[in-house]
Amino acid sequence: MSKIPVIEIFGPTIQGEGAVIGVKTMFVRTYGCDYRCSWCDSAFTWDGSAKDIVRMLEPEEIMDELLALAGSNFDSVTISGGNPALLGDSMGQFVDLLHERGIQAAIETQGSRWQDWFYEIDALTISPKPPSSGMKTDWAMLDSILEKLKVPGKGTHSLKVVVFNEEDYVYAKTVHQRYPEVQLYLQPGNDDVTEPGDISARLLGRLEWLFNLVIADPAMNRVRVLPQLHALIWHNKRGK
């Protein structure tokens, strides 16, 4: 059986962002990413700084570790990265294991790769990266992923764009106009993911800025603007 490169397993905690904001969840963070976003808040998943703590685990081993950590104290697992969509059958098998136990699976990926197990995810967040990331969106790939997800009853999915500046906001609007039938979440970016101490005032200032852009813009009536609750409460600490 193929294995999954895991860099972190933690929880239970509360999902702080996106379509399932506020849900109690465990986190499994996979190693490796095809992107190098300038402001990545989890750069240790790809910059080599933490590669010594990566473990190659079978799906059952991850399941065992989740149960050892939290027992019956969770009904949801969020798979994050890195880009978990770099993984094929091994991830599909892990999602099946979760479902066998009645546990929901949430996942976030940038929309640069397709995997058939996307259809099985209870909350699939496709999060293309705006210009401030330094990455370039592969629109043909994104189109093809969102087209495939149109199968009725398959794939509960949403879009999310992190917005750091006006150029990113224009990008988010392009995404919304390209896929108007998919719920789009906007999230203000965290400009400094290493700042120590309480960063909530800075983050709430950015949330107000993004609220005001959307409030003034008739092209964005159906988007939803949400903060990162975990960053408001636990700031830049890892593993929360």
Place this chain on the structure above:
Amino acid sequence: MSKIPVIEIFGPTIQGEGAVIGVKTMFVRTYGCDYRCSWCDSAFTWDGSAKDIVRMLEPEEIMDELLALAGSNFDSVTISGGNPALLGDSMGQFVDLLHERGIQAAIETQGSRWQDWFYEIDALTISPKPPSSGMKTDWAMLDSILEKLKVPGKGTHSLKVVVFNEEDYVYAKTVHQRYPEVQLYLQPGNDDVTEPGDISARLLGRLEWLFNLVIADPAMNRVRVLPQLHALIWHNKRGK
């Protein structure tokens, strides 16, 4: 045609709480409530202090006012109170007017009265009040409302309980165990709705407290815990 007692119309702004948190919306606040919650953040809708500004409006007049305020810059209207479920046909007619224009209707009520137009609401929040409110829940009524809402394809509804203390949390758990199939949102209460200035640190402290209760409690794996975003950003200001 029957009229609606309106005390406030404002927006567009962002819905700060509950199932449609983060959505751009207009607000219509109705006058009159069958409850007198000790910590009500909109006591002017029932305590008589603002009764001189109440206007009796026909549904079309409210619609006209929304369009005059915001033009095409909204796709959602939140009807709040007071308790909007005190109103019968007039409110049903208003909801129909919204839908004729493709506008979604969200509403919050405490679950003390049934109205047939509940079936038409796009986001119906039933928010029974915990012990700290000083109000007593009519469980037979709440049972009957949630039973009626079980009709498939009718009524997109959720439950919300505001939690101020441990006793309220136990109440919220009772609600969750009584209606396990309905998504329950928990929201920390705002202990002082008249405090001037920036109250975000106090509110985030209460959110962390509630996060930690849910994180530790295997009976609450499926609830969602959310703040009031508008209070984090705009504090105790009215009309935001």
